[in-house]
Amino acid sequence: MKHTFSLLVIAAASLGASAAVPATSEPALKDVFGDKFRVAVAINDAQAKEIDKEGAAIVKHHFNTVVAENVMKCSEIHPEKNRYHWDDADAFVEFAERNGMTVIGHCLIWHSQLAPWFLYDDEGKYVSADTLKARMRDHIHAVVGRYKGRVKGWDVVNEAIVESGKYRNSGFYKILGEEFIPLAFQYAHEADPEAELYYNDYGMNVPGRRDGVVRMVQDLKRRGLRIDAVGMQAHMGMDYPDFREFEDALNAFAATGCKVMITEWDMSALPTFSRSSNVGDVAAYQKALNPYPDALPEDVSAHWNSRMDAFFSLFLRHSDVINRVTAWGVTDGNSWKNGFPVRGRHDYPLLFDRNYEMKPFLKNLVNYHKHK
Ligand code: XIL
Numbered sequence: 099m100k101h102t103f104s105l106l107v108i109a110a111a112s113l114g115a116s117a118a119v120p121a122t123s124e125p126a127l128k129d130v131f132g133d134k135f136r137v138a139v140a141i142n143d144a145q146a147k148e149i150d151k152e153g154a155a156i157v158k159h160h161f162n163t164v165v166a167e168n169v170m171k172c173s174e175i176h177p178e179k180n181r182y183h184w185d186d187a188d189a190f191v192e193f194a195e196r197n198g199m200t201v202i203g204h205c206l207i208w209h210s211q212l213a214p215w216f217l218y219d220d221e222g223k224y225v226s227a228d229t230l231k232a233r234m235r236d237h238i239h240a241v242v243g244r245y246k247g248r249v250k251g252w253d254v255v256n257e258a259i260v261e262s263g264k265y266r267n268s269g270f271y272k273i274l275g276e277e278f279i280p281l282a283f284q285y286a287h288e289a290d291p292e293a294e295l296y297y298n299d300y301g302m303n304v305p306g307r308r309d310g311v312v313r314m315v316q317d318l319k320r321r322g323l324r325i326d327a328v329g330m331q332a333h334m335g336m337d338y339p340d341f342r343e344f345e346d347a348l349n350a351f352a353a354t355g356c357k358v359m360i361t362e363w364d365m366s367a368l369p370t371f372s373r374s375s376n377v378g379d380v381a382a383y384q385k386a387l388n389p390y391p392d393a394l395p396e397d398v399s400a401h402w403n404s405r406m407d408a409f410f411s412l413f414l415r416h417s418d419v420i421n422r423v424t425a426w427g428v429t430d431g432n433s434w435k436n437g438f439p440v441r442g443r444h445d446y447p448l449l450f451d452r453n454y455e456m457k458p459f460l461k462n463l464v465n466y467h468k469h470k
Contacts, residue, residue: 121156121456125468128162134417136200138163138424140362142432146190152454153428154193163200163250165361165424166190167434170203171211176237179215184244191248202422203245204361205253205298206238207282209268217269230273235285242289251294253329253361254286255279259299263310279314283323298329298361303339308347315354328354329361333426333435334409335370336401345412352419360413362426364435364447367394367402371439388443402446403459410463425449 128137139161144150169186194201260266270278318325328351351358427433431452435445
């Protein structure tokens with residue numbers, strides 16, 4: 099009898115290990131890690147409006163902070179010179195407030211997803227420096243002003259430094275030179291003196307960009323402008339970033355006196371796309387780029403989980419300077435990585451899978467840390 103019982107227990111236990119556990123039954127990430135840093139996620143319109151009910155339930159259960167994946171970007175919120183589109187951003191902020199979550203604003207000045215009118219006059223030529231300053235000021239004052247006291251902090255400038263450490267040759271730079279960055283920080287601070295202000299960029303492990311960002315941050319500080327944190331986007335893959343370089347960069351940003359935020363974390367499980375790849379056989383090339391349309395093979399999944407574990411553990415070790423960790427999307431099905439940098443791929447980059455289940459590395463970490 100005893101024998102039969104223990105067999106049953108083992109059978110039940112192994113069944114439990116493989117059976118689906120709803121992510122909302124797992125210990126909440128915000129409860130387990132919330133004393134280390136803000137546990138944040140970027141949400142889409144369907145989650146903010148609770149059309150994606152299961153996605154919204156994960157957000158409410160696990161996260162204490164949200165970022166809008168798109169609806170606060172210039173092209174969305176200010177599509178025409180004399181027209182703002184507030185509805186979606188309002189719905190996003192209201193969702194957060196209804197659920198007691200902190201709101202982060204993304205983003206004010208960025209060359210991408212910029213409203214098409216922003217840099218041009220009626221003849222399609224670049225506007226003058228003075229006109230662009232006025233447009234930046236109006237835009238920043240309107241957006242930051244509308245959510246004053248409701249958005250904790252803003253990504254003021256996004257992606258302005260390239261890998262060499264130089265300024266990106268964007269329209270903002272062409273018209274205003276380096277000044278566009280301090281101006282953006284000044285306007286944001288005028289609009290909401292209480293709001294935290296951040297500089298955000300990708301590929302921050304690359305030494306050239308790292309040093310360029312450090313110089314830019316020091317320049318802002320020398321001018322007496324407010325900057326609270328450097329955001330490391332942390333869009334990762336299986337072979338980048340280099341772990342040491344990433345940690346070095348994190349330390350370099352912290353040494354400026356700023357906090358560090360992991361702002362857009364995801365890790366593609368697919369082969370890294372390279373423009374220089376041989377595209378002679380297009381079909382074979384497509385297959386090589388999208389090798390796991392149904393499921394991730396176990397060895398790849400194990401590698402992905404161990405890399406994610408290593409980075410999350412790094413974030414925990416540096417929680418004295420990292421005050422937010424943000425997943426760039428809720429489930430794999432939502433991720434922008436399914437469409438970038440190659441369209442139509444099936445990727446596996448986030449903390450929850452397409453069945454709304456928590457990924458194994460995170461389950462382990464949560465269960466380990468919840469007892470601490
Ligand atoms: C991405 C969104 O996830 C996509 O939905 C959108 O189509 C393109 O932008 N750096 C950023 C983010 O700062 O705003 C980007 O988000 C990803 C790269």
